Amino acid sequence: MDRDKIIEGSGLSYHYTIYDDEGKPAAEQAALDGVDLHVEKGQFIAILGHNGSGKSTLARHLNALLTPDEGTLYVNGYDTRDAQYLLKIRQSAGMVFQNPDNQIIGSVVEEDVGFGPENMGLPTKMIWERVEKALKAVGMWKRRGDSPARLSGGQKQRVAIAGVIAMRPRCIVLDEPTAMLDPGGRKEVLQTIRELNEKEKITIILITHYMEEVTSADQVFVMDHGKIVMSGSPRQIFSKVEELQSYRMDVPQATLLAWKLKQRGLNLPDGILSVEELVDALNQL
Amino acid sequence: MLREITLGQYYPGTSILHRLDPRVKLTGTLVFIVSLFAFSSVSSYLAATAALIVMIVISEVPPGFMLRGLRTIFLLMLITALFNMFLTPGDPIVKVWKLQITREGVEMAIHMAFRLSYLIIGSSIMTLTTTPNQLTDGLETGLHWMNRIHVPVHEIAMMMSIALRFIPILMEETNRIMSAQISRGADFESGGPIRKAKSLIPLLIPLFVSAFRRANDLALAMEARGYHGGDGRTKMKPLIYKKRDRVAYLIIAGYAIVMFLMWKYGKIKLPFLP
Amino acid sequence: MELRLEHVGHIYNPGTTYERRALDDVCMTIGNGEFIGLIGHTGSGKSTLVQHLNGLLLPSEGKIYADGEDISAEGYPLRKLRFRVGLVFQYPEYQLFESDVLKDISFGPKNQGLNPEEAIQRAREAMRSVGLDESYETRSPFELSGGQKRRAAIAGILAMNPEILVLDEPTAGMDPGGRTEILQLLKKLQEERGITILLVSHSMEDVADYTDRIIVMEEGKILWDEKPSKIFSRIKELEKISLAAPQVSYVMAALHESGWDVDPSVTTIDQAADEIEAQVRKRQAAAGHAAAQVE
Incomplete structure (x- = not known):
């Protein structure tokens, strides 16, 4: 086993069973089909894919909410199929879900953040220290006494992230954390994630279908039909506009515009990621 | 609101x-x-x-x-x-x-x-x-001895506090589904009691479906955060006399x-x- | 049909401690088969405004006229208005309830008072226009995929044959492929059937690509009501109210600033590509010409 790897998954397969009207198993559907995923500690990984591509199933494996039918998955060195490591795995790889309302358990912000440490059986004093640190890390310390109902979507997701950080994970898996947020909320959450990656050196695995969110990732994986079909740096991925579109993905407008201009014979570099890059490249023509 | x-x-x-x-x-x-x-x-x-x-x-x-x-x-x-x-x-x-x-x-x-x-x-x-929270906490700690006669006190208290948290969310959801069905011409007001009861189906089914979906999501989220029942769990706000x-x-x-x-x-x- | 809002204001829970003004002096007219975008950050009053358009909420101040008739007037048939102004809520799949898709979609037409055959006929047409084929008719709406559910729910509104279709973020939570499908469906409905579309959206790119007119809301008021090119030339002002312009507008504005002779009010990728290409060719030609002169 590689010490620098937080996630080591090889040949992961997972099938859902489809039941007929009488409740008998009728068919099997592959949600993961031979996925290899290796993630180094401290990286920022993005996993892209359309709805139903298997990316959420993969995410749930990383937290041992699901275990592979075939293949092996080690999270922080623990085999996810070994039930005795369950709590350790969930402590190592925290998970943030899509719907902000359905993952907040406490009726007060601070109590929700304390939920994980309580489950870990930590002494009260230590729970408070962790809650304070976690809420400060996501910039929600001032709202600790509030009811979650009074928070915006972005703030709720930040609380959910704090709830995960309070368990001191090595890695956070975020399963479409911004899908239900408005642009302001999306920015808030992304900024929080980036800071955690840079300052706290927490490994981030961000699952999303918003392309703008992955431009600062170290590595991007694209999934389709339960397989990883593309992988590489954002620049490498974004230079393959047509391939991405064939997987029902999109690229940011600046990238698309650059690609179209290139098609028309303009001499622009591959995989332009932002407005600034495009304007610079055009000015240098 | x-x-x-x-x-x-x-x-x-x-x-x-x-x-x-x-x-x-x-x-x-x-x-x-x-x-x-x-x-x-x-x-x-x-x-x-x-x-x-x-x-x-x-x-x-x-x-x-x-x-x-x-x-x-x-x-x-x-x-x-x-x-x-x-x-x-x-x-x-x-x-x-x-x-x-x-x-x-x-x-x-x-x-x-x-x-x-x-x-x-x-x-x-x-x-x-x-607060409802203190109340469930009080019940859980105060009735802890009932664990010995196999009453799942912690689980009951957890259920109560989650129910309390979700009531406002489900109330809002009820309003939203009602507005959506009224927009499709649903009529929740006129008619006799039987018709009125029948007219609630377009409201109740989506509400149940949504409540189950939320329950499912919440169960996953709790599990992901290491929840495994009351055993070995500590308290952030223990009750101390x-x-x-x-x-x-x-x-x-x-x-x-x-x-x-x-x-x-x-x-x-x-x-x-x- | 035509909906005209005159100085509409709305106050929630008047006279209580929870009193809150959500709309303030809103004036607008919609309904000429246009594709209109409604933008504004969360809490700017969009959702409240939208619920006034089919009479779910009635104005606390001002008047709303549907084809000249005051919808707050006593005895005004609000239920009929709801069939003419179709309102698709956010996450509309949460309203599905019937045992099969066809029955669910025919719920609206049945409420309209159509007989069962007519209602089924309408439902079939609506299914076809959202791209759900016959094989879906007998399936339970709960076992469809997310995108299919969303389309079935939109079909449920379409089956009422509305003249105005109002959609509150119909693409929320969908993947890019699904988003494009929904938006193109709306464009088709507008072009082929002359339905007025009012699209509430957080995506500046989407409203720039699909609409002919954009209404911007801020603090319950209408700030601007203009063509997309006009709206998105106000990048700085939009950012002040936590909105933005499409990336294309930023590119064009930046190029314009650094001396390019391009139209900064361009809002779609194809237009932008045309403008930039023309400029580059012109520059290259000039450079070639200059080079030729040097020789």
């Missing part, structure tokens, strides 16, 4: 009652309720009334709030009183056709009206000064003793009835 309205009866404040350990308040309420049913003398009524007034004053909750609870059960009180008046056998005072009002009936009716209203006021004092709680227990005990003595020795008939 709905989320803004605080659920339950809690009236935010910092009075000594607000700060008491919820277990003390639960015990106090229980003792008070038991004492209500031992009322038999004027002096015990006076003692209970005095206790209630003192509690209302130190709770710093406007008395109007306390009495609000009474309004909702007024009808129930009226019916109970009428039943008692007419159906208790004894010395008739008034006789109309086959119905008769007995002296015992009137006495009973008065007793019941007092008991019910004291019961409501007494428990409102508790709910108004205790302070001096004021011990004093409060003493006062409750004193009240209980006084009430017991009055019940045992002081059977005085209500003076305004012959």
